[in-house]
Amino acid sequence: xxxxxxxxxxxxxxxxxxxxxxxxxxxxxxxxxxxxxxxxxxxxxxxxxxxxxxxxxxxxxxxxxxxxxxxxxxxxxxxxxxxxxxxxxxxxxxxxxxxxxxxxxxxxxxxxxxxxxxxxxxxxxxxxxxxxxxxxxxxxxxxxxxxxxxxxxxxxxxxxxxxxxxxxxxxxxxxxxxxxxxxxxxxxxxxxxxxxxxxxxxxxxxxxxxxxxxxxxxxxxxxxxxxxxxxxxxxxxxxxxxxxxxxxxxxx
Amino acid sequence: xxxxxxxxxxxxxxxxxxxxxxxxxxxxxxxxxxxxxxxxxxxxxxxxxxxxxxxxxxxxxxxxxxxxxxxxxxxxxxxxxxxxxxxxxxxxxxxxxxxxxxxxxxxxxxxxxxxxxxxxxxxxxxxxxxxxxxxxxxxxxxxxxxxxxxxxxxxxxxxxxxxxxxxxxxxxxxxxxxxxxxxxxxxxxxxxxxxxxxxxxxxxxxxxxxxxxxxxxxxxxxxxxxxxxxxxxxxxxxxxxxxxxxxxxxxxxxxxxxxxxxxxxxxxxxxxxxxxxxxxxxxxxxxxxxxxxxxxxxxxxxxxxxxxxxxxxxxxxxxxxxxxxxxxxxxxxxxxxxx
Numbered sequence: 001x002x003x004x005x006x007x008x009x010x011x012x013x014x015x016x017x018x019x020x021x022x023x024x025x026x027x028x029x030x031x032x033x034x035x036x037x038x039x040x041x042x043x044x045x046x047x048x049x050x051x052x053x054x055x056x057x058x059x060x061x062x063x064x065x066x067x068x069x070x071x072x073x074x075x076x077x078x079x080x081x082x083x084x085x086x087x088x089x090x091x092x093x094x095x096x097x098x099x100x101x102x103x104x105x106x107x108x109x110x111x112x113x114x115x116x117x118x119x120x121x122x123x124x125x126x127x128x129x130x131x132x133x134x135x136x137x138x139x140x141x142x143x144x145x146x147x148x149x150x151x152x153x154x155x156x157x158x159x160x161x162x163x164x165x166x167x168x169x170x171x172x173x174x175x176x177x178x179x180x181x182x183x184x185x186x187x188x189x190x191x192x193x194x195x196x197x198x199x200x201x202x203x204x205x206x207x208x209x210x211x212x213x214x215x216x217x218x219x220x221x222x223x224x225x226x227x228x229x230x231x232x233x234x235x236x237x238x239x240x241x242x243x244x245x246x247x248x249x250x251x252x
Numbered sequence: 253x254x255x256x257x258x259x260x261x262x263x264x265x266x267x268x269x270x271x272x273x274x275x276x277x278x279x280x281x282x283x284x285x286x287x288x289x290x291x292x293x294x295x296x297x298x299x300x301x302x303x304x305x306x307x308x309x310x311x312x313x314x315x316x317x318x319x320x321x322x323x324x325x326x327x328x329x330x331x332x333x334x335x336x337x338x339x340x341x342x343x344x345x346x347x348x349x350x351x352x353x354x355x356x357x358x359x360x361x362x363x364x365x366x367x368x369x370x371x372x373x374x375x376x377x378x379x380x381x382x383x384x385x386x387x388x389x390x391x392x393x394x395x396x397x398x399x400x401x402x403x404x405x406x407x408x409x410x411x412x413x414x415x416x417x418x419x420x421x422x423x424x425x426x427x428x429x430x431x432x433x434x435x436x437x438x439x440x441x442x443x444x445x446x447x448x449x450x451x452x453x454x455x456x457x458x459x460x461x462x463x464x465x466x467x468x469x470x471x472x473x474x475x476x477x478x479x480x481x482x483x484x485x486x487x488x489x490x491x492x493x494x495x496x497x498x499x500x501x502x503x504x505x506x507x508x509x510x511x512x513x514x515x516x517x518x519x520x521x522x523x524x525x526x527x528x529x530x531x532x533x534x535x536x537x538x539x540x541x542x543x544x545x546x547x548x549x550x551x552x553x554x555x556x557x558x559x560x561x562x563x564x565x566x567x568x569x570x571x572x573x574x575x576x577x578x579x580x581x582x583x584x585x586x587x588x589x590x591x
Binding site: 017018019020021022023025027030031032044056057058059060061062063064066068071072075076145146147148149150151152154166168190191208210215216219220 | 273274275276277278279280377378386387388389427428429430477478479480482484485490502503504505506512514515537540541544545548
């Protein structure tokens with residue numbers, strides 16, 4: 001294999017890149033794409049089931065699968081050949097969603113001083129604040145990946161008018177449970193953090209509870225439907241409900 | 253149960269092991285000791301598994317007391333180590349009697365480690381004992397904390413070794429990332445010709461580097477798709493300065509990465525003092541793999557590279573109390589810190 005495939009020279013998807021010395025990345029797209037996201041989730045499942053010698057860990061991001069392997073148990077050529085064989089076993093872009101997915105209903109306050117960038121983000125999407133709230137709560141959003149911080153979902157995909165860039169500057173701090181938007185996605189923050197995404201909503205959903213038997217609330221492939229509540233309703237939920245008022249049911 | 257009691261702890265003292273695998277897909281990075289080599293060195297000195305947990309001191313200080321006789325080893329960034337008034341040699345194993353107080357100070361930065369025979373028996377959280385500060389798993393130690401130790405099946409102390417040189421900066425070798433060629437050849441060339449220094453702002457998530465000239469950048473805009481990140485990735489953030497991701501890094505990110513530092517060179521980065529120059533050089537994947545495998549073999553052979561600790565006679569406060577046979581000591585009989 002070519003150790004450093006020049007991405008500009010590679011015309012076909014999926015593509016396999018090296019990541020560090022002991023990792024590979026199987027990319028199904030360089031854009032956010034429903035089919036590529038399903039492909040990534042299904043391919044990772046197949047990779048786990050294949051139980052290849054020397055593989056230490058696998059994960060998915062929005063449109064790709066990462067694997068890390070033990071250089072003393074396998075080598076790049078063997079790993080690349082195994083990945084190519086597995087890629088040829090199926091049309092991964094036609095894969096169905098994983099089974100056992102959960103549909104979550106999550107209360108959120110949009111706007112107010114709790115989520116001060118709703119008006120700005122709505123304007124960038126060409127919508128009034130009320131239209132924006134309706135749009136963000138219109139349909140369930142898919143947990144396309146979990147990443148950056150523990151349990152933190154990338155949710156999508158929003159309609160094209162939400163293809164708004166990140167801010168050039170960073171918001172110094174958004175609180176845990178903040179719901180922020182950019183590039184047709186929402187992120188629900190699991191920890192308080194600086195961000196370039198615009199803070200449009202606030203939830204009380206805990207995403208990472210290490211002391212619980214199930215420490216991570218959401219899984220890749222789950223659906224999340226936001227339900228707009230008033231500030232008063234939200235404060236009541238935050239005081240009284242350890243799950244932030246969220247309810248869950250089988251998605252399929 | 254044998255315990256250690258913390259009397260004083262500066263910031264950044266945590267329990268660390270090799271970290272937790274298997275949670276990347278849930279957004280939790282592996283974490284673990286900033287200098288993983290130092291864990292292997294401590295394990296070799298105490299002849300016990302590398303998986304056992306030790307204390308990591310991130311450039312501060314620590315005073316502790318042991319409840320019972322324990323074996324310890326000191327590795328990583330050298331500190332001044334004193335046990336009940338007697339100096340202890342760094343990069344060595346020692347026997348401490350019950351009730352002994354160990355004082356560690358004088359760090360010049362970097363990460364120092366205290367290993368205990370049997371390891372620290374802190375609670376296992378998601379498969380590891382490591383504190384993962386970014387994920388709010390575990391926390392920094394403070395005065396009044398006490399930690400249990402695991403059962404120690406070993407007995408040998410008074411051993412030392414010569415550590416891999418990594419405390420003066422130097423060369424960090426890189427492999428390419430899928431984004432490396434988003435940086436122009438001129439940018440890449442200038443990157444490898446620049447002498448960087450560590451920024452004072454650093455934590456277990458990453459190390460920002462200070463760039464003496466103008467910053468670096470790739471033409472990717474603000475809408476690049478967030479993609480998998482691994483420790484060693486050199487991310488170029490908005491201000492053009494390189495930011496090297498470390499053990500507690502985020503799992504995905506949207507900034508382009510100009511290269512990935514080899515795992516075997518990361519100890520040289522985390523242990524570099526503030527005034528030391530750091531350089532980057534790209535190596536081929538074939539060379540990188542060979543370097544990694546060679547270092548893994550060397551690490552496995554650390555136990556065979558140990559030698560008895562011969563103390564400088566001037567450092568022994570009560571020389572006449574020792575029975576010296578032909579003027580030569582085996583080393584370990586001098587190791588009780590209360591002679």
